[in-house]
Amino acid sequence: MALAFAIGVGTQNAKGEWLEVFYQKPVYQPEAGLVEAAKAAGYEGGNQAIALDAGKLEALAGALSGEQADLAASLKDSKAPTVLVVLESDEQAASTPEVYLKLQLISHRLVKPHGIDLTGIFGLLPNVAWTNQGAIDLAELPQKQLEARMNGELLEVISVDKFPKMTDYVAPSGVRIADTARVRLGAFVGEGTTIMHEGFINFNAGTAGTSMIEGRISAGVFVGEGSDLGGGCSTMGTLSGGGNIVIAVGENSLIGANAGIGIPLGDRCTVESGLYITAGTKVNVLDENKEVVEVVKARDLANKADLLFRRNSLSGAIECVTNKTAIELNHELHANN
């Protein structure tokens, strides 16, 4: 079975290079009929991004059926360039439209973080000025700014980045996002997640389901159902700094406000507000009588369930005790529309 099929519309710079592509209805693991129909637009097999024109779109619309046929037909009127991407297998992407498709498969919740090969994407994602008039090549920005001013308008540059905000491509069901600029395309935002203003989700990262996110979910980090990230807390990414442990948070756990984790946390764990646990942090493991039973590195406690981490406010030592009061979700807080 092929990996993906998608018809997109996007933006190119003056040289005809792709800056970004929007796929309204990407298909994960398409039926053979879809891939067969792609031949009408010149698809010959393997992983291909095919520039479309009115003729190819018409041929595609004729070969397809249902919503994909409607999409191809409606794009015949597009003033912006259109593209068909068929991925037969999950290999390293070879073009900007392919990368945009892979990121959108994740944000459409069709693929979980780490579920698709994203190696080499930085080299294929151009750094773009994201403006109120869409994506603009940075080299062309000064001219566009001048043109806007001459029309008495302001060209607002919202960000300069390789990744756009997710919600300009897809707004997944059952989520609240207080500040959409804080969620990058390629984030997986689970049904029932609320992301407050301090919350952030990078690409290839996200939440499985109900979560209150007021801290940062770094690239590659996945947060389990029912877990909360307190205000300003941090999950350690692996993109810089030499860290190579993939961080995750289990189910029904809580990372306190201004706390942080450099180890994967298990289910029903709590990290005290303000405490940053790195992999090499030495931890006193206490028994029920608050006696130290052993001293371990935090990485030895990775993925273990029912732990409470805190910094002893008198001695400064970091302690781990059994978490008796695993967080109970405030259902009203988590209620989503």
Ligand SMILES: CC(C)(COP(=O)(O)OP(=O)(O)OC[C@H]1O[C@@H](n2cnc3c(N)ncnc32)[C@H](O)[C@@H]1OP(=O)(O)O)[C@@H](O)C(=O)NCCC(=O)NCCS
């Ligand atoms: C670590 C934490 C979970 C402990 O909360 P708790 O389980 O309710 O524990 P309590 O505060 O009732 O304390 C239980 C006992 O441990 C002691 N204790 C708690 N934290 C301690 C610390 N850091 N050092 C020493 N003793 C501590 C208390 O003094 C109390 O002692 P006692 O048994 O003698 O009365 C809590 O302090 C915390 O940091 N929660 C995170 C909340 C948060 O950030 N939410 C997100 C908001 S955006």
